[in-house]
Amino acid sequence: MQNDIALSYRDLACSSLLLWANAALSVRLSLGVERRLLWSGVRMVLQLSLMGWVLALLFAWISPWATGLAALGMVGFAGFETVARQPRRLAGWWAYGLGTGAMLMAAALVTLFALLGALRPDPWYDPRYAIPLLGMILGNTMTGVGLGLNALSNGLVNRQAAVEARLMLGFDRRAALAPVMRDALVSAMMPIINTMSAAGVVALPGMMTGQILGGVPPAQAVKYQILILFLIAGGTGLGSLAAVLGGVYRLTDARHRLRLDRLSRLR
Amino acid sequence: MAYLPAEPGWWGESVGEHFHDWSAALPLLQRLGLAADADAWPMQRPSTGERLRLALVRALLQSPRVLLLDEPTAALDAAAVRAVEALIADCLHQGMSVLWVSHDPAQAARVARRQLVGGQGRFFESPS
Numbered sequence: 001m002q003n004d005i006a007l008s009y010r011d012l013a014c015s016s017l018l019l020w021a022n023a024a025l026s027v028r029l030s031l032g033v034e035r036r037l038l039w040s041g042v043r044m045v046l047q048l049s050l051m052g053w054v055l056a057l058l059f060a061w062i063s064p065w066a067t068g069l070a071a072l073g074m075v076g077f078a079g080f081e082t083v084a085r086q087p088r089r090l091a092g093w094w095a096y097g098l099g100t101g102a103m104l105m106a107a108a109l110v111t112l113f114a115l116l117g118a119l120r121p122d123p124w125y126d127p128r129y130a131i132p133l134l135g136m137i138l139g140n141t142m143t144g145v146g147l148g149l150n151a152l153s154n155g156l157v158n159r160q161a162a163v164e165a166r167l168m169l170g171f172d173r174r175a176a177l178a179p180v181m182r183d184a185l186v187s188a189m190m191p192i193i194n195t196m197s198a199a200g201v202v203a204l205p206g207m208m209t210g211q212i213l214g215g216v217p218p219a220q221a222v223k224y225q226i227l228i229l230f231l232i233a234g235g236t237g238l239g240s241l242a243a244v245l246g247g248v249y250r251l252t253d254a255r256h257r258l259r260l261d262r263l264s265r266l267r
Numbered sequence: 268m269a270y271l272p273a274e275p276g277w278w279g280e281s282v283g284e285h286f287h288d289w290s291a292a293l294p295l296l297q298r299l300g301l302a303a304d305a306d307a308w309p310m311q312r313p314s315t316g317e318r319l320r321l322a323l324v325r326a327l328l329q330s331p332r333v334l335l336l337d338e339p340t341a342a343l344d345a346a347a348v349r350a351v352e353a354l355i356a357d358c359l360h361q362g363m364s365v366l367w368v369s370h371d372p373a374q375a376a377r378v379a380r381r382q383l384v385g386g387q388g389r390f391f392e393s394p395s
Contacts, residue, residue: 165278
């Protein structure tokens with residue numbers, strides 16, 4: 001790009017001082033988040049460096065198989081991250097399978113929709129478009145799926161008596177779980193609703209900021225950002241709906257009973 | 268099919284939220300000695316006995332073919348017990364099937380067409 005300022009490793013080390021300062025504050029005030037904060041910082045640096053290296057390889061190859069493999073790897077990690085943040089999980093392989101399946105379906109659909117519809121790069125699987133796009137959609141879908149599943153299992157555990165009262169009156173499982181399901185979907189969609197409401201007025205979204213810092217004219221960066229936000233909203237909605245519906249299906253049975261025994265509790 | 272447990276559950280914050288149609292519930296509520304304006308009550312207000320009767324009306328309004336009752340009169344005074352028994356007897360006459368769990372042999376003798384007595388892990392038919 002035209003007038004970008006290249007960052008040196010010293011600049012990065014310098015800016016990491018902010019993270020160190022926060023960790024020091026956490027120690028001083030005994031908040032107990034310092035280890036998680038530093039660890040996530042270390043992970044961020046390692047993972048992004050690795051991704052930079054992978055992207056360079058993919059850009060050199062421009063192979064549909066290599067791109068697809070990288071995409072599958074990202075979905076796999078997203079599934080793992082979703083499970084890791086759930087205090088109550090579905091028992092067995094469902095814990096991993098449900099969230100991952102929902103994200104794979106939603107992110108793949110929405111990414112392909114963007115690649116074949118709005119962006120049309122040549123070739124359509126060009127990793128320079130496909131991977132960053134998938135990354136943004138997947139990151140937000142992951143948040144939505146995690147929040148939705150969390151709200152569903154917490155809601156069912158906390159409101160078990162209310163849900164079972166409706167089941168006892170002969171409501172079927174969909175009707176009996178509808179209020180909890182609705183709340184779960186609302187909390188899944190809340191982050192993207194907030195992001196869209198605040199976009200431009202309060203927050204300049206990261207992707208657009210990145211493009212502008214890279215020298216792209218603001219009007220074009222804005223158009224890209226609008227596209228991305230639509231894609232993210234679509235992916236989050238689709239993914240969390242699939243995950244929550246799957247969770248409702250798994251936490252009830254064909255005899256319309258609530259099956260909280262299929263949740264496993266950690267610690 | 269509807270089931271009335273010994274401690275019924277509630278999903279709303281007021282009594283009225285649990286009834287699809289309060290005016291349809293009124294005749295049954297009044298028959299069981301409950302206030303006509305109880306729909307505005309917060310759910311903390313009704314006593315255990317009132318809750319049992321509210322839950323019974325709520326279940327009957329679903330017009331189930333089979334009604335399962337677990338000690339539906341456990342927390343009720345004598346007048347309310349008679350009202351509940353009479354109401355269920357009417358339901359039986361209208362063709363509803365009722366499975367009623369009771370610890371009171373006298374009550375079982377009053378309401379039951381067939382009695383099963385449980386003990387030692389089995390049920391025995393008891394002549395009524």
